[in-house]
Structure formats: structure tokens, C-alpha cells
């Protein structure tokens with residue numbers, strides 16, 4: 001029996017580029033960057049700045065989707081704000097826009113628009129709701145690079161993550177991008193943050209080598225079998241601290257370049273899996289991008305972090321997960337549950353999962369397939385063979 005397994009997600013960590021000069025960031029026209037210790041820290045800082053705009057409020061509220069990363073809740077809670085969860089639109093990774101409008105109250109300070117595995121949220125519609133109610137719009141682009149707002153300045157704040165399993169893996173770190181009209185008012189908050197230095201010394205280089213080694217098929221398959229590592233599990237961690245942390249010199253530049261040069265295998269997946277659509281499966285990426293195009297929204301990239309599908313039912317999804325993983329493909333249910341059902345989150349949000357039928361249905365039927373740089377055509381054909389064979 002082989003342990004070999006294609007990892008579900010995650011780019012290799014690049015080597016820093018020498019003498020690259022200053023990064024011409026794709027967001028530089030509208031946003032200034034602040035580098036911090038994680039994506040969660042960046043998001044929490046955005047929430048803090050949103051709360052500060054409305055300092056008279058006793059109990060600030062922040063709107064976010066009911067299906068997503070538990071770090072969203074951690075970032076909001078850390079600033080003493082209340083997370084207000086919103087059900088998804090049916091069969092989509094997007095918030096139900098009517099539910100967002102209905103959830104805005106006098107206490108709302110911000111709306112978090114969360115991109116999903118390379119598919120951005122509907123920023124124009126959310127911008128309209130934010131403007132109408134005079135609240136801040138935060139684009140959490142931890143899973144989407146580059147962010148939707150970077151060429152149009154729609155969101156007030158953008159959040160990037162450079163952690164494991166994100167588009168650009170720099171062994172951790174994150175960035176808060178502040179729209180230029182908010183830079184002055186955020187200066188005092190930023191000046192108060194402690195600063196942590198990271199250097200690309202021998203220890204960093206060894207860590208990079210080891211992380212990249214563990215991403216290879218034989219070692220990933222082995223590592224996944226070690227229970228205490230908890231690989232692939234969704235758990236809630238409170239946010240411990242927010243520090244400024246500049247990436248190793250030349251590393252972000254190398255990461256951006258590597259990501260831009262990556263081949264996009266979404267089209268190969270949609271083609272290989274075309275027959276599934278007639279069998280009640282939903283190919284989320286092509287459908288969402290098509291819907292966005294019809295509404296005149298042009299994402300900056302269609303590069304996916306993982307290839308997402310909705311199975312016809314939970315039973316079929318679970319069977320597909322089992323068979324793909326047996327076949328050496330790291331398929332995943334992703335978060336597995338709507339936010340209020342995740343351990344540690346349920347105590348913090350005043351909602352039960354049953355309040356979010358679409359988010360629960362999405363969590364039960366979602367399956368994600370690897371789409372990273374080491375996925376080859378044979379892998380996609382292997383996936384198609386298994387999924388078309390079982391349905």
C-alpha cells in the first residue's frame with residue numbers, strides 16, 4: 001500500500017529574489033501596505049479601524065458569511081465587536097445580498113466580503129450596501145490573489161495572508177492594505193503596534209526546505225497519518241497578538257512572480273468533469289465566473305486555490321472524498337460545517353446552524369480538489385475517472 005498523496009492545497013515557499021528593488025504591487029494605485037504577523041491579524045486591524053470610525057458605539061457589529069474560516073470570528077471578537085453571520089446565496093460561496101441589507105443596524109461598523117478559493121465576493125453590490133448605510137467594506141482576499149478591489153479601490157481595506165494553504169506561501173505573515181483616503185486616520189493605531197523582525201538566515205532557510213519537502217507526495221501522505229499534527233482539520237484559535245512584521249527581503253516579490261507565472265488548471269478540470277454537470281453536480285468556479293461576467297464584474301485573475309464542486313448530496317460527496325483519497329488525491333470537504341457548528345465558535349456567536357440553511361447545505365455538499373502548481377494532467381484525469389465512475 002502506498003502513502004503517496006497529492007496534497008489538497010498549498011504552494012511551495014519561494015526563495016527570496018536578490019536585488020529586486022521595490023515591488024510594483026498591483027494595489028499600489030489605491031492602497032498603502034502594512035505587513036503584519038498573519039492574515040487574521042490584518043483582518044482584526046481592519047475591524048479595529050472600522051470600529052474607531054464610529055467610536056461612540058457601545059456594541060459594534062461586523063457582518064460576515066455563515067460559512068467560512070473560523071479566523072473571521074477570531075478577528076472580530078478580538079476587537080470587542082460582535083460577529084453577525086449571514087446565510088449564503090443558494091449554491092454559491094457568496095452572501096445572500098438581501099440578508100446582508102436586512103442585517104445592517106445602527107450598530108454595524110463594517111461588512112467583510114470574503115473571497116472563496118480564488119472566486120471573489122460581489123464587491124460592487126456590497127459597496128452599494130455599505131455606502132447606503134455608511135459602513136466600512138473590508139475585502140478578505142486571503143484566498144484570492146490579486147484582490148478584486150486592487151484595480152478599482154472598491155473596498156476600504158484589503159486583507160492578504162501569506163500562510164500555509166494560501167495563494168502565496170511565505171511561511172506566514174499577512175498584509176492590511178489601507179485605501180489611501182484612510183491612511184492618515186489610521187496612523188496612530190499603526191504607530192502603536194509592536195514590530196517583529198524576520199531574517200532569511202540559516203534557520204529560515206532550513207524551515208523553508210523542510211516545509212517544501214513535506215509538501216511532496218510521499219511525505220504529505222505520511223504526515224497526514226500522524227494524528228497529533230491535525231492536518232486538514234478546522235479548529236478555532238483566538239487571535240493572540242497583532243505585530244508589524246515585514247517579509248524577508250525579496251520574498252514577497254518572488255511569491256507574486258511565482259503566482260503570476262503559475263498555470264491555471266481550472267479550465268482543464270471543468271473540461272474533464274463536464275459530464276458531472278448533467279448528473280446534478282455543480283461546477284462552482286465556471287458558474288460563478290460566468291455569473292460575474294454577466295453582471296459586468298471582471299476578476300483580476302481566475303487562478304483557483306482549489307477546484308470546488310458541489311455534489312448532489314452529502315452521501316455522494318462523502319463517498320467521492322473517500323475514493324479520491326484512496327486514489328492518492330487530497331480531496332477535501334474544506335471547513336466541513338457552517339461557522340456556528342464549528343467547535344469553539346458556537347459559544348461565541350449567538351446563532352444556531354439551522355438559521356443558515358444554505359450555508360449548511362453548501363458545507364455538506366462541497367468537495368475541493370487540488371489545483372496547486374504540482375497538479376498535472378494525469379491527476380485531473382484520475383479525478384475525472386473516479387468521479388465519473390461512481391456517479
Ligand SMILES: *Cc1c(COP(=O)(O)O)cnc(C)c1O
Pocket residue numbers: 038039040041043069071072114115140142143161162163173174
Ligand atoms: C486563512 C484565512 C484567514 C487567516 O489568515 P492567517 O494568515 O492564516 O491568519 C482569514 N480569512 C480567510 C478567508 C482565510 O482563508
